[in-house]
Amino acid sequence: MADSIRAFAVIAGAWVRASMTYRASFWSLAVGQALFTLVDFVAITIMFSHIDRLGGFDVAQVALLYGFSGFALGVADLLVGNVELLGRRVRDGSFDAMLVRPVAPLVQVAADQFALRRLGRIVSAVGVLGWALVATNIDWSITKVAVAVATLVSGSVIFCSVFVLGSAFQILAGDASEMMNAFTYGGNTLTQYPLSIYPSEVVKGVTFILPLAFVNWYPALYILGVEDPFDMPVAFHFASPVAATLLAAVAAGCWRAGVRRYRSTGS
Amino acid sequence: MAMIEVEDLRRTFVVRTKSGTLRRGRQEILAVAGLSFAIEPGEMVGYIGPNGAGKSTSIKMLTGILVPTSGSVQVAGMDPSRRRTDLARRIGVVFGQRSGLWWDLPLRDSFDLLARIYDVPRPRYTTNLAAYVDLLDLGPLLDQPVRQLSLGQRMRGDLAATLLHDPQILFLDEPTIGLDVVSKTRLREFLRDLNAERGTTVLLTTHDLGDIEQLCRRVMVIDAGRMVFDDTIAALQRVGGATRTVVVDLERPGEPVVVPGAVVTRVEGARQWLTFPADASAAPIVSALASGYDLVDLSIQEPAIEDVIRLLYARGGAHKAD
Ligand SMILES: Nc1ncnc2c1ncn2[C@@H]1O[C@H](COP(=O)(O)OP(=O)(O)OP(=O)(O)O)[C@@H](O)[C@H]1O
Ligand SMILES: [Mg+2]
Numbered sequence: 001m002a003d004s005i006r007a008f009a010v011i012a013g014a015w016v017r018a019s020m021t022y023r024a025s026f027w028s029l030a031v032g033q034a035l036f037t038l039v040d041f042v043a044i045t046i047m048f049s050h051i052d053r054l055g056g057f058d059v060a061q062v063a064l065l066y067g068f069s070g071f072a073l074g075v076a077d078l079l080v081g082n083v084e085l086l087g088r089r090v091r092d093g094s095f096d097a098m099l100v101r102p103v104a105p106l107v108q109v110a111a112d113q114f115a116l117r118r119l120g121r122i123v124s125a126v127g128v129l130g131w132a133l134v135a136t137n138i139d140w141s142i143t144k145v146a147v148a149v150a151t152l153v154s155g156s157v158i159f160c161s162v163f164v165l166g167s168a169f170q171i172l173a174g175d176a177s178e179m180m181n182a183f184t185y186g187g188n189t190l191t192q193y194p195l196s197i198y199p200s201e202v203v204k205g206v207t208f209i210l211p212l213a214f215v216n217w218y219p220a221l222y223i224l225g226v227e228d229p230f231d232m233p234v235a236f237h238f239a240s241p242v243a244a245t246l247l248a249a250v251a252a253g254c255w256r257a258g259v260r261r262y263r264s265t266g267s
Numbered sequence: 268m269a270m271i272e273v274e275d276l277r278r279t280f281v282v283r284t285k286s287g288t289l290r291r292g293r294q295e296i297l298a299v300a301g302l303s304f305a306i307e308p309g310e311m312v313g314y315i316g317p318n319g320a321g322k323s324t325s326i327k328m329l330t331g332i333l334v335p336t337s338g339s340v341q342v343a344g345m346d347p348s349r350r351r352t353d354l355a356r357r358i359g360v361v362f363g364q365r366s367g368l369w370w371d372l373p374l375r376d377s378f379d380l381l382a383r384i385y386d387v388p389r390p391r392y393t394t395n396l397a398a399y400v401d402l403l404d405l406g407p408l409l410d411q412p413v414r415q416l417s418l419g420q421r422m423r424g425d426l427a428a429t430l431l432h433d434p435q436i437l438f439l440d441e442p443t444i445g446l447d448v449v450s451k452t453r454l455r456e457f458l459r460d461l462n463a464e465r466g467t468t469v470l471l472t473t474h475d476l477g478d479i480e481q482l483c484r485r486v487m488v489i490d491a492g493r494m495v496f497d498d499t500i501a502a503l504q505r506v507g508g509a510t511r512t513v514v515v516d517l518e519r520p521g522e523p524v525v526v527p528g529a530v531v532t533r534v535e536g537a538r539q540w541l542t543f544p545a546d547a548s549a550a551p552i553v554s555a556l557a558s559g560y561d562l563v564d565l566s567i568q569e570p571a572i573e574d575v576i577r578l579l580y581a582r583g584g585a586h587k588a589d
Contacts, residue, residue, distance in 0.1 A: 007384060010380065010383045010384060011380065011384070014369075014372065014376055014379070014380045017376075018371065018372055018376065092365075093365060094365060096327070096332050096362065096365075097362075097365075097366075097367040099330075099331060099332045099351060100330050100331065100332065100351075100355050100358070100360045100367070101352075101355050101381075101384055101385075102352045102353070102355040102356045102384065102385060103352065103384055104352065112369075113371075260334050260348070261334075262332070262333070263280060263333065264327055264332055264333055266323075
């Protein structure tokens with residue numbers, strides 16, 4: 001594990017240094033990315049100029065959901081978002097080279113072409129989150145702080161796992177990055193809104209099948225002190241770390257199985 | 268203990284074929300069909316076979332890229348597919364068809380990055396880099412992104428990159444593909460020295476038999492996933508069906524000579540060509556010629572290795588050293 005982290009830093013560092021040689025373009029891309037991800041949130045605030053509440057939540061509460069989800073996706077996107085490129089590597093066989101180096105191939109795929117500009121997404125999510133914390137009048141307690149911190153970590157792990165699941169699938173299918181994006185970026189869009197606006201089937205799906213609801217929804221219900229409109233067990237409010245651990249284990253297993261089924265190319 | 272030990276190795280690929288209008292067929296390709304061999308430390312072995320014979324597939328199993336369908340593989344005492352990352356520190360792999368370098372990084376950055384990934388101690392890295400830059404003439408290329416290098420330049424870069432961590436075993440899959448005569452010669456010299464000085468074990472795949480003739484004592488020939496020959500180059504030239512040729516210059520032109528065990532295949536003035544089986548001794552033929560005819564000169568030609576290989580590919584029989 002320590003080895004993997006070190007290797008990630010080494011490879012990512014090389015790419016950051018390479019990208020820094022074009023400094024202007026680096027900053028404009030980073031700022032661009034931050035603004036781009038804020039557009040979603042601007043759309044939400046515009047919506048709230050016509051309505052007071054969305055699924056029972058006011059704008060500050062939605063901002064909290066948005067911030068948690070955006071932060072988690074931002075971290076996952078920064079750390080493992082590059083697995084998106086795996087499909088191409090599998091198809092042209094360049095994944096071979098990663099398998100003969102003494103570093104876990106997942107670390108190499110994730111760190112390869114590492115782009116610090118993806119920090120932009122995290123920065124804008126932190127901004128929204130900060131505003132939400134000020135604008136909502138949460139009755140803070142030690143437990144709530146702990147849940148909030150655990151949520152940021154668990155949410156990031158959950159989105160990382162979804163990326164890894166998608167890339168395991170790409171090894172088998174060759175190209176499934178569109179499908180993977182549907183679950184990651186799509187999942188993020190879904191969780192930006194209160195789940196109370198969706199039918200209960202969707203909520204069950206993102207609770208029991210792909211546990212995206214644990215990225216923000218359940219812990220936010222607890223932090224905001226809002227009744228669960230779907231009457232799910234109260235334990236779910238604190239279950240994000242459990243959901244994240246389970247999903248990470250499943251993702252790791254699928255990734256390993258995928259690598260063992262890798263077939264390279266004929267030439 | 269053998270450096271590489273392979274026992275009844277097999278690999279199949281399932282491919283989907285379009286058969287009929289709606290039904291999709293499922294076909295199994297047996298790419299490697301029961302290979303067994305062992306390579307000792309320090310050996311430099313040529314690995315040849317026609318296109319699609321299964322050379323690359325078996326090298327991928329030896330390096331841990333592909334998981335075998337059945338059979339066993341031990342490389343440096345490890346099962347490659349189970350201990351891929353451990354094994355990676357001990358081996359070097361070059362696929363001539365594609366690069367193991369980072370396309371967008373300058374060659375120097377690629378080398379630096381690899382040295383850190385492999386934990387090559389700094390002094391060792393500096394010495395190795397200087398040596399390979401010199402031997403492979405990489406100096407002027409170090410600051411160019413890999414994508415800007417020509418095929419031969421990239422190949423040299425790949426080779427240096429693979430050697431930075433002092434691998435004990437080197438797998439080379441068509442390293443001379445597309446290289447010009449000069450580069451090829453230099454690469455061969457480089458490999459010969461590497462093998463001689465560092466004792467690196469080398470498994471070399473190529474379609475250029477010159478590579479094999481100049482570098483390897485032992486050659487393995489596979490066809491359709493099976494070993495059809497595994498012995499020395501000298502033995503390869505004696506393989507059944509291959510012929511050697513005696514060229515004699517007689518004092519004056521005449522009728523084709525008559526010698527038991529050999530047949531005249533060509534007459535040109537006073538010069539005649541007699542062929543005889545490559546595995547038969549030349550001595551009785553030479554002495555029969557010398558006692559029965561007036562000779563000016565005589566020479567023996569070994570079979571062209573290309574011809575022997577062609578015979579082997581066509582025949583598909585097996586020959587193995589005990
Ligand atoms: N990823 C793959 N998927 C399907 N079939 C494959 C794959 N890789 C190899 N094969 C098949 O396995 C067989 C052996 O291929 P391989 O690449 O090992 O041959 P080779 O001896 O290296 O040939 P060449 O000299 O042309 O490089 C071929 O029939 C090839 O079509
Ligand atoms: Mg090949």
